[in-house]
Structures are given as structure tokens and as C-alpha cells.
Amino acid sequence: MDVTGLTDQQGNDAREPVLDTVDRVSELCFGLFMALTFVGAVSAATAGEGAGRKMFYTALGCNLAWGLADAVMFLVRTLTNRGRRLTLAWTIKHQSDAAAGVRALRKALPPWITPLIADTELELIRARVATLPDLPRRPVFVRDDVIGAVGIFVIVVASTFPVALPFVLFSDVPTALIVSRVLTIAMLFGSGMALGYHAGFSGWKAGLAMAALGVALTVAIISLGG
Template sequence: MNTTSPTREPVPEKREPVLNTVDRVTELCFGLFMALTFVGAIKAVTAGEDAGRKLFIAALGCNLAWGLADAVMFLVRTLADRGQRLTLALTVKREPDRAVAVQVLRDALPKALEPLVDDAELEQIRARLVAASTLPPRARLRRDDFIGAAGIFLLVVVSTFPVALPFIIVKDHITALIISRVLTLAMLFAAGFALGRYTGAGAMKAGCAMTLLGAALTSAIIALGG
């Protein structure tokens, strides 16, 4: 009888996504709303044979610019947050007084979590930081950060197409406008659905809420002359 235990295959480390569902949904909605503001100005560009193409180019150019700005700000926020965390870790590591170091950690906790964490748990964190052999001297951006920024840029830009592309494909501007708004609301529902499922708030409820938000925004644009 063979008593040797089977060799276990090493479990590959699960790689966290660069952008989580909240990041992807919010950036997609941001791009949709930006493009929607240009589509709302359809009456202002319906003169001339190239009205649809001009609107598409205007919406795409706007989202290209905002996508780039949003991607850069993502890198700035990432670097700032990482620098803040590194400063906290270095402060705790270099603080000779244990009580002061624990208080520094407690002050850094979100208010909602502060009552849930006792000093003994914070002391364990302090001890691990002190025992850490090396900490980076300063915060740096990593490869994944630039991938995330590129993802944000693409999400904002890609969201232009379902909103503005009907004005190139469909000759009648009124029909194109209806198709554009239906596609926008459908995408907003899908985005809200994904967000609700991710956060546990209820997929259908969040999808309907996001759709209503889009409908309200569209109505506001129409009321303002769009």
C-alpha cells in the first residue's frame, strides 16, 4: 500500500485587477456623461451636411482631453496616497516610544474603524513595521499604475462611441438622437447593475437608479436647450 501523500501543486497567486469595478464603472459613466453633454447640443450643430460628423469629432475630442486629464490625475492621486502611507509607516518605524507609535496608527484609522481596533492589534502592526528590514525611501509609481491610467483613458474615450456614433451612421438626426439616448441609458443601467452587484447594494436597484440618474441628466440638458 502506498502511503506517500500526493504532491500538492503550488497555487498560483491571484493577481488583483489594476482597476476595480468601482473605478471602471465610475470612469465609464464619467465618459458617458461627458459625451452626453455634447449630444445634448445637437440643435446647435444640425445645420449643414456634416453636422453628425462634427458632433462626433467634438464629443471624441472632448473625451480624449478629459480622458488624458483623468488618467494623469489618477497617477497623481495614486502617488499621493502611496506617499501618505509610506510616511505613516516610516513615522511608526522610527518612533522609539511604543505608545506614541500606536497613537499615530490610531489617528490614521478611518473614524468608522477606530472603535473596532484595539491597541493590542495596533501594537502588532507597529511591531511588524519595526521588524521590516527595508522600506522604500520615497513613493514611486509602478508599471500597474500606468496600466491603470491607460485603462481610465480608454474607458473615457470608448464611452464616446455608443453616444455619438449614431450621428454618423444614421442620416436622420432625430432618429440618431433617440438611438443615442437609448444606448446611453442602456449602458448606464449595465454600469449600475455591475456596481450594485459588486457593492452588494442590489444589482437591479443600482441599475435602475443609474438609469434614472442618466434620464434626469438628459432631461436637464433638454431643458437647457439641448
């Protein structure tokens, strides 16, 4: 993949996933929390003919809209970041002063990594960037961007079902609430484990922390009128 992030990595066995672990878990949790704002408002007192089915379709509609908005913003963010990289590449390519090119590269680095890279190393990168052929004039979308956006949409929408589907499957609202909450906590626990392993922490501790955080956030969302 070139420095601007504009090319598709076809034929590369070490290709990175379109959405990493943090992206996938974050979108799943967003969808869960959105659905929980509806489930949290359900109680035995509100039970009625078709109440569970109506709640399910309302939650599903909300997450359809949320998933679409999140997918579009993923594309906007991707194109913006790609544009920044492309602008940097063009700046270096047209910069006759090597030292200025190195400074531009250093400015673009994350703060935590800046002290770890010497100017001599950045000069090697600058020289390679300066010789990149056929740089596009503007950022463009590639196939993986669309795949990533679709993946986000699917994850957000799919997260509705464990939370809201029990209200369609069970006519007794208290029973449906219990099943919904158990499934939601289990999914939050699994999400926390995935993040824990990804970060190099203890999986089960991260799972418990995520489950506790999810319960606290749900209470806060409902309390604030969500």
C-alpha cells in the same frame, strides 16, 4: 503587498485588479456624461451637411482630453496616497515609543473602522511595520499605476462611441438621437447593475436608479450650459 503599497504583487494569485468595479464604472459614467453634453445639444433643427460627423469628432476630442486629464490625476492621487503610507511607515519605524506608534496607526485608520480595532491588534501591526526592511525614501510609480492610468484613458474614450457614433452611422439626426439615447440608457443601466452587485444590492434596482440618475444629470448639465 507591503504596508506602504510600493511593491508589485508578482506571483500572487489573489492579486487585486488595478481598477476596481467602482473605478471602472465611475470612469465609464464620466465619459458618457461628457459625451452627452454634446449629444443633448443636437436637434433636427441643427442638422446639416456633415453635422453628425463634426459632432462625433468634437465629442471624441473632448473625451480624449478628459481621459488624459483623468489618467494624470489618477497617477497624482496614487503617488500622493502612497506617499502618505510611506511617511506613516517611516514615522513608525523611527518611533521608539510603541504607544506613539500605535496612536499614529489609529489616526491613519478610517473613522468607521477605528472602534473595531483594539490597541493590542494595532501593536502587532506596528511591530511588523517597524521591522520592514529597505523602505524607499520616497514614493515611486510601479507598473500597475501606468496600467491603471491607461485603463482610465481607454474607458473614458471608449464611452464616446455608443453616445456619438450613431450620428455618423445615421444621416437622420432624430433617428441618431433615439439610437444614442437608447444605447446610453442601456449602458447606464448596466453600470448601475454592476455597482449594485458590487455593493450587495439588487442589481436591476440599482440599474434603474443609475439610468434615472443619468437622465437627470444629463438634463441638469445641458440646462446649466454644459
